[in-house]
Amino acid sequence: MARPSRRDHIIDVAIVLFCEHGFHATGVDKIMRTAQVSKKTLYNHFRSKDELILAALQLYDGRFRNNFMKDVEALGATPQARLLAIFDAAETWFNSQNFFGCMFVNVVGEYSDPTLPMRAISRNFKQMIHRYILELCEKSDAKNPEILADEMALLFEGAIVTAQISGTAAGAKTAKAIAKQLLANHL
Amino acid sequence: MARPSRRDHIIDVAIVLFCEHGFHATGVDKIMRTAQVSKKTLYNHFRSKDELILAALQLYDGRFRNNFMKDVEALGATPQARLLAIFDAAETWFNSQNFFGCMFVNVVGEYSDPTLPMRAISRNFKQMIHRYILELCEKSDAKNPEILADEMALLFEGAIVTAQISGTAAGAKTAKAIAKQLLANHL
DNA sequence: GCCTAAGTAAACCGATCTGTTTCCTTTATC
DNA sequence: GATAAAGGAAACAGATCGGTTTACTTAGGC
Numbered sequence: 465m466a467r468p469s470r471r472d473h474i475i476d477v478a479i480v481l482f483c484e485h486g487f488h489a490t491g492v493d494k495i496m497r498t499a500q501v502s503k504k505t506l507y508n509h510f511r512s513k514d515e516l517i518l519a520a521l522q523l524y525d526g527r528f529r530n531n532f533m534k535d536v537e538a539l540g541a542t543p544q545a546r547l548l549a550i551f552d553a554a555e556t557w558f559n560s561q562n563f564f565g566c567m568f569v570n571v572v573g574e575y576s577d578p579t580l581p582m583r584a585i586s587r588n589f590k591q592m593i594h595r596y597i598l599e600l601c602e603k604s605d606a607k608n609p610e611i612l613a614d615e616m617a618l619l620f621e622g623a624i625v626t627a628q629i630s631g632t633a634a635g636a637k638t639a640k641a642i643a644k645q646l647l648a649n650h651l
Numbered sequence: 652m653a654r655p656s657r658r659d660h661i662i663d664v665a666i667v668l669f670c671e672h673g674f675h676a677t678g679v680d681k682i683m684r685t686a687q688v689s690k691k692t693l694y695n696h697f698r699s700k701d702e703l704i705l706a707a708l709q710l711y712d713g714r715f716r717n718n719f720m721k722d723v724e725a726l727g728a729t730p731q732a733r734l735l736a737i738f739d740a741a742e743t744w745f746n747s748q749n750f751f752g753c754m755f756v757n758v759v760g761e762y763s764d765p766t767l768p769m770r771a772i773s774r775n776f777k778q779m780i781h782r783y784i785l786e787l788c789e790k791s792d793a794k795n796p797e798i799l800a801d802e803m804a805l806l807f808e809g810a811i812v813t814a815q816i817s818g819t820a821a822g823a824k825t826a827k828a829i830a831k832q833l834l835a836n837h838l
Numbered sequence: 839g840c841c842t843a844a845g846t847a848a849a850c851c852g853a854t855c856t857g858t859t860t861c862c863t864t865t866a867t868c
Numbered sequence: 869g870a871t872a873a874a875g876g877a878a879a880c881a882g883a884t885c886g887g888t889t890t891a892c893t894t895a896g897g898c
Contacts, residue, residue: 470875486761488675492856502876503857513856569812570760574673576751578818590816614825622809625756629777631765638801642833649832657845679886689846690887700886 471509474499478520483564487517487574517571521585524567529592532557543603544651547616548643550597551623555636558627565628569621593617606650615646658696661686665707670751674704674761704758708772711754716779719744730790731838734803735830737784738810742823745814752815756808780804793837802833 477499481490492513496506510516532553540549557563564570568586575582594617601609601616619639626635664686668677679700683693697703719740727736744750751757755773762769781804788796788803806826813822 484763486673486675486763488673489761491854493854502878504859504877505875507857508874564763565760569756569816572816573752573757573760574676576671576673586816587818590813611825611828614821615829618806618809618813618822618825618829620809621812622805622807625808625812626777626805629756629759629773631774634801635805638798638805641798642802642805642829645832645836646829678884680884689848691847691889692845694887695844 470501470505472523474501474506474509475516475520475523478516479524479567480562482517482520483562483567483570487571492516518581518585521567521571521582521589525585525589525592528567529589529596533596543600544647547597547600547604547647548640550616550620551636551640551643554620554623554627554639555633558624558633558636563627566621566624569625590617590621593620601650604647604651606647608650612646612650616643619643619646657688657692659710661688661693661696662703662707662710665703666711666754667749669704669707670749670754670757674758679703705768705772708754708758708769708776712772712776712779715754716776716783720783730787731834734784734787734791734834735827737803737807738823738827738830741807741810741814741826742820745811745820745823750814753808753811756812777804777808780807788837791834791838793834795837799833799837803830806830806833 474495478490478495481495481498492503492506495516496503499506506516510519535553535556536546536549539552540546568589571582572586577583594613597616597620598609598613601612606612619642623635623639626638627633661682665677665682668682668685679690679693682703683690686693693703697706722740722743723733723736726739727733755776758769759773764770781800784803784807785796785800788799791799793799806829810822810826813825814820
């Protein structure tokens, strides 16, 4: 099937609304109306709003990481170049129309209990990003790839939040400049 | 008056609840019950929930910056030492019981319209932090204080978000390690 | 002692929330 | 063409939302 399933379409709509307006502020009625789907259909695919939130986080998780890694690999050829290309890919993301910060940071701001499943998905997302960066660090023959990966991941977070609050993409270039210095020190 | 005014007490309670549970999820009834104040009194001091949110952000803004700068100045004697002490102060913040990330980042995740007053307060907070860091950079005789300040501020953001999502304070040490390298390169 | 200001508890308002149900229509399959 | 699954529109449920109002109590100043 080329057309996405009805279930995936609902999730797609929910992702956009959750990103822009947050999770508590986005009602099931709004999702349903925007997706042009009846409430019965929505609750036929998802037991509850929370389950839809989890499905949205999971779909976005895989999709974002996949797209982001593709972008990074297209922008840089070598592992070192890709470590820096992370921030070029981030910059185009910040400049895109639908940038409202990191969905996984935003969800943590609304659900503080660390035992909640949304929190687990959020932690996992950040760990997967960290793992990807770590692989690039190892292939770059960094002196201490674990430490460099911690540092690069923190830069990434800092750039996202800076872009979200300031409303500009300048943080990407700042983070890239830091990354260059770290890379020079670690090789 | 040694005892805080009733108005300030309501704001104090609201700050804690907004930080822990977010803004949309925190109802006026909960604030009122927690503050042990009648709804009439609450609406006698604040025209609306939004106005209470703004008052909470503003009070927290001034108080946090004041306390944080005091901590930094107690932990470091020279401007260079204070630039690094930022991350020591951050670490104790991350380890405190009531750490739920940065209130100003969290509010931006729930209110995406950049023309909203909460967004203006958020941007202003980050600008004031940036200005404080810039002053330290200038007094440190950094080659290019503006660039160094941008970098240090981004590290600070990255450390906060990393701590919030991971649930550990490790990001503080990572950010401090980066800061040391930046400082060495900029002097 | 009186009056005013500010407080309380609780009822109340209309709107919105998540979620269920009803009734009817579409659609696809055998 | 009958049947069964799925969807649509809308009413409905009970709870909660932000916010107002009412009736009563408290406290302080003159």
